Amino acid sequence: MYYTYILKSEKDNKYYIGSTENLETRLNVHNSGSVKSTKNQRSLKLVWSEKYSTRAEAMGREKQIKRFKGGEAFKQLLN
Secondary structure (H helix, E strand, O other), rough: OOEEEEEEEEEEEEEEEEEEEEEHHHHHOOOHHOOOOHHHHHEEEEEEEEEEEHHHHHHHHHHHHHHHOOHHHHHHHHH
């Protein structure tokens, strides 16, 4: 299984959108400071995720969400 996910920084309330094969491990990697784009936003919590059967589907959904980040569709996704 593959996942598309949204993390929220508890430090500055910013969001990070990504995709992975192992959600738990990826969250730990983000919170360890090993990911350059979220290193200064720790600690991060998982606020949303969806499951997909292929990597291509998960990555496609990630790109779609990034296109409407901050807009009404993004807000509806989080609610």
